[in-house]
Amino acid sequence: MSMLVQISNLTKRYITTTALSDVTLEVPEGHIMGLLGPNGSGKTTLMKILAGLVSPTSGSVLVDGMAPGVGTKAKVSFLPDVNHLDRWMSVGEAGDFYGDFYLDFDRKRFEELLTIMRLDAGQKIGSLSKGMVEKARLSLVFSRKARLYVLDEPFGGLDPLARSQVLDALVANFRTDCSMILSTQMVADVEHFFDNVVFLDRGHVVLAGDAEDLRTRRGASIEDIYREVYGHVETR
Amino acid sequence: MEFDDRAPIYTQIMDLVKRRIAVGELKVGQQLPSVRDLAQQVVVNPNTVQKAYLELEREGYVATQRGMGTFVSGDRGTVDLLRQRLARDIVEAYVASMRSLAYGPEEITAMAAETARKETK
Incomplete structure (x- = not known):
């Protein structure tokens, strides 16, 4: 199985803090990896590095064999944890914008996703509710035929119904020639989607493995393991 | 599911x-x-x-x-065998839970038979 993401001994230091410390992990092609951990564990920093927005202090990062940069940005579809769309744009215009930017943007797919998500291309971003903005952002991200999808908290502002729409879109969208990394704190809702999980704590990988193996070996759900690893309840 | x-x-x-x-x-x-x-x-x-x-x-x-x-x-045979195997798993699980409540074999079968009769009425 070929590895789409290879990270070894990655460290990221900011002036006063160390966000990631000696992180080593791999994501095989065709796999969905769950990146788990409480706030401040380094998930967002790791995802930004994969998206080519933050550069590592030391260690090596390879996405499809290349160090993150202009070349990988064309292959990585990134959902940042905060809204990255301009309020004055309509949903359709945001699609035009993505179409101009990314060669792998599939307009037809975008329209289909808007239907699944029950969004209207004419609506202005500024007039949408938080959950609808999330769905619009996800529609854009999934409309790219990327090699790697990096989704930072994709279920953040979503109600249960919207969450299931997004999960449907996620399964429908998933291909064997791509990989997905998603961070979430709603472990219970999405743990059926993970091939592998990585638990981060204060920048360190504290536990990593195949989700089914972990369930078998520990006789526990990933959510239970999460509680065990972090020693407190904050998943719901 | x-x-x-x-x-x-x-x-x-x-x-x-x-x-x-x-x-x-x-x-x-x-x-x-x-x-x-x-x-x-x-x-x-x-x-x-x-x-x-x-x-x-x-x-x-x-x-x-x-x-x-x-x-x-x-074929038909393997399907029947599969059905029996699944049934046996269920029966074993039932018997094990009944035993954990300290029921003996007679009571276990009697209660199962009684429930089955009620269910089919």
Whole structure:
């Protein structure tokens, strides 16, 4: 199985803090990896590095064999944890914008996703509710035929119904020639989607493995393991 | 579909398919839903469904024909055997829980028989 993401001994230091410390992990092609951990564990920093927005202090990062940069940005579809769309744009215009930017943007797919998500291309971003903005952002991200999808908290502002729409879109969208990394704190809702999980704590990988193996070996759900690893309840 | 998250998901998908075969919802020679379709139906990772199909194939319940899909294999005999095997698992689990409540063999069978009669009325 070929590895789409290879990270070894990655460290990221900011002036006063160390966000990631000696992180080593791999994501095989065709796999969905769950990146788990409480706030401040380094998930967002790791995802930004994969998206080519933050550069590592030391260690090596390879996405499809290349160090993150202009070349990988064309292959990585990134959902940042905060809204990255301009309020004055309509949903359709945001699609035009993505179409101009990314060669792998599939307009037809975008329209289909808007239907699944029950969004209207004419609506202005500024007039949408938080959950609808999330769905619009996800529609854009999934409309790219990327090699790697990096989704930072994709279920953040979503109600249960919207969450299931997004999960449907996620399964429908998933291909064997791509990989997905998603961070979430709603472990219970999405743990059926993970091939592998990585638990981060204060920048360190504290536990990593195949989700089914972990369930078998520990006789526990990933959510239970999460509680065990972090020693407190904050998943719901 | 509701899964028990404390057990591997792929074994639960295998059980689901086996049950469908045992009760004849899926007949010998019939095609299983594609990996993607089943993944969408039960909302899980397609790789997990793929793994369940591979294991079912290894156990001989299904066969994959390249480019065609996955089909239920076997005959009437193997389906009956599968149904009996699933029934035995359920009975064993029932007996074990009854025993944990300190019931003896006679009471266990009597109560099961009584409930079965009520259910069929």
